[in-house]
Amino acid sequence: QKEVEQNSGPLSVPEGAIASLNCTYSDRVSQSFFWYRQYSGKSPELIMSIYSNGDKEDGRFTAQLNKASQYVSLLIRDSQPSDSATYLCAVNRGDFNKFYFGSGTKLNVKP
């Protein structure tokens, strides 16, 4: 079983719609959760971090964490074509700052 699982996609949404990206993790002791965006041929850039159950909003992005279900999601409101990228979920179990990354979900926002 992988530490972090994501659907590879592609997830296609029309411009202006809400894109919902999901991630599950296997280790209940996981403490920190991150969403990174990676454009093709580029390095990952941090979008959101979340540590507590519930929602965390930053502009058009909302991260949601449910530790009981071992589930973390990212909502992108008013999706734009520039949001088209691969979104990586990362989990930190707290052991020496070791991070586990999912394989990413590719998002296509169609104009």
Place this chain on the structure above:
Amino acid sequence: NAGVMQNPRHLVRRRGQEARLRCSPMKGHSHVYWYRQLPEEGLKFMVYLQKENIIDESGMPKERFSAEFPKEGPSILRIQQVVRGDSAAYFCASSPGDTDTQYFGPGTRLTVL
């Protein structure tokens, strides 16, 4: 404040040669992580270092690969006797240590001919 720097950005080696990848963390960051990414795949953790110490190298192949983060200078990931399967993007990330947020460098694309 400059971000994480990596060089070279592109590196071409023939089978059997050595590849040396460098990473300079953000100013004030003392923790460095190396990841490998194959095309269309996620990031795979290789090694986590602090200054002069390897904290966790569980993701790094035991043969041909080594990493260091000296007291002075950049962190270096060294791959000896490269093979075609080593072709990948290698990313370095750094964190200040007092938080666990990582910031990534632009990566080194290694191509083995």
